[in-house]
Amino acid sequence: MELLLLLLLCVSAAAERLPSSSSLVTQPGPSDPVLLPPVQHEDLEVVACSPANEMDMMALDGEHVWHADFVQGKGVVTMPHFLVHPEFPGFYERAVEREKLIVSFLMAHQQPVCSDPPLSLLYPAHHAVLGEENVLVCHVSGFCPAPVQVYWMKNGQEVTAASSLSVPLPSRSSTFTQISRLNIVVQFGDVYSCSVDHPALRKPLTRTWEFQVEVPPGPGSGPAVLCAVGVMVGLLGAAAGAFFMVKGKQLIGPS
Numbered sequence: 001m002e003l004l005l006l007l008l009l010c011v012s013a014a015a016e017r018l019p020s021s022s023s024l025v026t027q028p029g030p031s032d033p034v035l036l037p038p039v040q041h042e043d044l045e046v047v048a049c050s051p052a053n054e055m056d057m058m059a060l061d062g063e064h065v066w067h068a069d070f071v072q073g074k075g076v077v078t079m080p081h082f083l084v085h086p087e088f089p090g091f092y093e094r095a096v097e098r099e100k101l102i103v104s105f106l107m108a109h110q111q112p113v114c115s116d117p118p119l120s121l122l123y124p125a126h127h128a129v130l131g132e133e134n135v136l137v138c139h140v141s142g143f144c145p146a147p148v149q150v151y152w153m154k155n156g157q158e159v160t161a162a163s164s165l166s167v168p169l170p171s172r173s174s175t176f177t178q179i180s181r182l183n184i185v186v187q188f189g190d191v192y193s194c195s196v197d198h199p200a201l202r203k204p205l206t207r208t209w210e211f212q213v214e215v216p217p218g219p220g221s222g223p224a225v226l227c228a229v230g231v232m233v234g235l236l237g238a239a240a241g242a243f244f245m246v247k248g249k250q251l252i253g254p255s
Contacts (some may be wrong), residue, residue: 056099070096117205118148138182149198153193191209
């Protein structure tokens with residue numbers, strides 16, 4: 001069953017409340033807040049679901065700030081810990097009711113909304129150094145409907161349980177992006193793969209990565225090349241001299 005997607009996009013002033021049925025309440029800080037001039041922010045709310053998958057999330061200026069965790073039965077704030085976290089009263093309960101309505105609609109119509117296959121990239125988050133910790137990033141984008149399934153392998157053994165997968169983040173093109181990460185210790189000979197499964201793919205999309213040793217040019221390679229070039233020039237010079245000597249004797253004739 002394909003996902004049904006609803007995008008709610010609006011522009012609001014920073015001093016105003018987010019456009020929703022429940023207000024956004026900011027926790028009081030240790031001191032009075034400094035009043036700043038109103039600025040424009042983009043508030044994006046995404047509701048997508050099927051009988052097997054549900055998603056209700058909010059983003060502010062392109063950053064994921066809240067989503068409903070239907071497995072844990074609560075709303076999750078994903079803003080950085082060093083910021084004053086807002087509260088979202090009633091948001092989870094509203095999300096549950098909306099998901100029920102959308103699932104009922106899907107069951108009645110059973111029509112796919114979109115079918116765009118994903119693209120993927122696999123790369124280390126930092127410069128890979130042998131023996132040091134790093135993070136492999138599997139960046140999946142351009143797909144619809146959401147979500148994708150991501151599987152990790154190390155030397156032929158599945159290590160998906162040790163990875164993380166973000167919630168689908170929508171783009172303006174009505175497609176989604178998800179990022180999966182796997183913590184690793186860079187070792188020579190280890191081969192990692194990230195496989196992405198999606199209804200629009202005939203088979204999983206797989207990318208591989210392994211540590212490559214960068215071999216700098218040897219200290220003696222430069223003089224060796226120059227020596228070889230010098231020998232070639234010398235041989236060509238000798239051949240040219242012999243040619244002109246023979247031609248000169250033919251012009252002068254026998255003595």
